[in-house]
Amino acid sequence: KLAILIQLVIILFGFADISAQNPIIRNQFSADPTARVFGDKIYLYPSHDILGKEGQGRPEWFCMEDYHVFSSSNLTDWTDHGVILNQTKVKWADSTAFSMWAPDCISKNGKYYFYFPAPPKGAKGFSVGVAVANNPFGPFIPQPKQIDKVSGIDPNVFIDKDGQAYLYWSAGNFMVAKLKSNMVELASEPQIIANLPEKGLKEGPFLFERKGVYYLTFPHVENKIERLEYAMGPSPMGPFKMAGVIMDESPVGCWTNHHSIINFKKQWYLFYHSNDLSPKFDKNRSVRIDSLFFNADGTIRKVTPTFR
Ligand code: FUB
Secondary structure (H helix, E strand, O other), rough: OOHHHHHHHHHHOOOOHHHHOOOOOOOOHHHHHHHEEOOOOEEEEEEOOOOOOOOOOOOOOOEEEEEEEEEEOOOOOOOOEEEEHHHHOOOOOOOOOOOOOOOOOEEEOOOEEEEEOOOOOOOOEEEEEEEEOOOOOOEEEEEOOOEEEEOOOOEEEEEOOOOOOEEEEEEEEEEEEEOOOOOOOOOOOOEEEOOOOOOOOOOEEEEEEEEEEEEEEEEEEEEEEEEEEEEEEEOOOOEEEEEEEEOOOOOOOOOOOEEEEEEEEOOOEEEEEEEEEOOOOOOOEEEEEEOEOOOEEEEEEOOOOOOO
């Protein structure tokens, strides 16, 4: 009954249930969606999956060469602002790798900082770089070097109420460090985030705050397919305590899931991905959205994705 009442309130007060329009990006593949509210719009910074050809990194795997940004005022109509960064523009990155994985973007003092992982030239693994712009849709100018001491994927940035910025990323474990006010260098030594599952944390940490509680949310894989889970804590660096599941394993078998959570016009939303436009190849993914709700004790209600 409560769920029906909430849906009625949503409809009456004009917050559309957008699940019927999934997937929301249909002019290309899109994955790993980081959504941000800048001004009165949502900006969406996803990875841009392509169907790779021979000579383009690992075509049978995740294959990406650039990033687009999309914006919307109503969660239904999305504008593609085009390419904001291509791997060939990043001096330190190996532009034969086609591995521009999950990004994030954050705003501080009128500038926009776009964080992205890429394999560095002449070395194994991934580094994380930053590109800077004067508006949310670029042009983004990459820094000449990657962030020192950050080795891993899926950067996520959170700025706390006191202005301190934190960088989270995945290096097999989830890592956190403070950022300097210039947003492009670490201000503290990277540390492993404790009290999380010992196995199956590979990627995609995303931190947000609500009512003084810090939510560390992430995909967790126990049996091949990722499930979105979360932990709650009293500060951006924890200590965190596991709190539950946000979304179960994909019913259509897409083995990755990667998400972000935002509040837009007083409603919370979960952005995530599946392989709607590529049912036979789950490395070509598409961004989806569903509404997200909290219980009175601050825990998150499980989101059931709407599938055909
Ligand atoms: O998109 C490539 C990788 O797949 C991301 O970095 C992970 O989070 C997973 O979604």
